[in-house]
Amino acid sequence: MARATAGVSRGRPSVRRTDTRGGDRPKKVGWQVRRSVAEAVKEAVEHGAAESQNAFVEDALLRRLKELRREKLYSAYGAAAQDPVFMEDMRSITEAFSGTVRDGLEGEA
Numbered sequence: 001m002a003r004a005t006a007g008v009s010r011g012r013p014s015v016r017r018t019d020t021r022g023g024d025r026p027k028k029v030g031w032q033v034r035r036s037v038a039e040a041v042k043e044a045v046e047h048g049a050a051e052s053q054n055a056f057v058e059d060a061l062l063r064r065l066k067e068l069r070r071e072k073l074y075s076a077y078g079a080a081a082q083d084p085v086f087m088e089d090m091r092s093i094t095e096a097f098s099g100t101v102r103d104g105l106e107g108e109a
């Protein structure tokens with residue numbers, strides 16, 4: 001299957017290029033994946049899923065890292081919700097600010 005010429009828009013989804021201005025330059029790594037995964041990535045790129053295999057893999061890795069950060073944050077929320085001292089502090093703060101709910105609304109007293 002022939003590859004599309006770089007720079008030609010063929011309705012492909014836009015893929016964020018690596019930003020090298022902040023010194024976050026691309027780094028060649030030595031990870032290995034199963035042959036079937038490599039072929040699936042190649043096929044996806046040929047069908048327009050990304051501008052390159054590198055871009056496809058980087059996007060997948062960034063999505064997974066974001067998911068892991070979210071899981072860690074939600075775990076911390078869950079732990080905080082189980083902490084009676086934290087929850088009492090949150091209740092007192094919420095109560096202290098309850099009078100500001102209508103603050104600034106016209107026609108309300």
